[in-house]
Amino acid sequence: MGQAVPHLAVSPSGGLVVGDAHVDHAGRVVALNLVQDRAIGALAFSPEGTRLAVGDQTGRVALWD
Incomplete structure (x- = not known):
C-alpha cells in the first residue's frame, strides 16, 4: 500500500525528490518541518x-539551499 503525497517536487537532475512526507522502512510516516509547522501549499x-x-497555506515562502 502506498502513501499519497499531494505536493511533490523533483530536482532538475532527478536526483532528489521532496514531498509533504515519506514512509520509513518500518511503515511510519516521517515529515520534515519545512515551513514552520504550517501545511505545505507548494x-x-x-x-x-x-x-x-x-x-x-498563508502565502509565506521558505527558501532552502
Whole structure:
C-alpha cells in the first residue's frame, strides 16, 4: 500500500525528490518541518536545482539551499 503525497517536487537532475512526507522502512510516516509547522501549499526547485522553495497555506515562502 502506498502513501499519497499531494505536493511533490523533483530536482532538475532527478536526483532528489521532496514531498509533504515519506514512509520509513518500518511503515511510519516521517515529515520534515519545512515551513514552520504550517501545511505545505507548494514545492518547487530552482532551474539549476540548488534551491528549493516551499510555500505554506498563508502565502509565506521558505527558501532552502
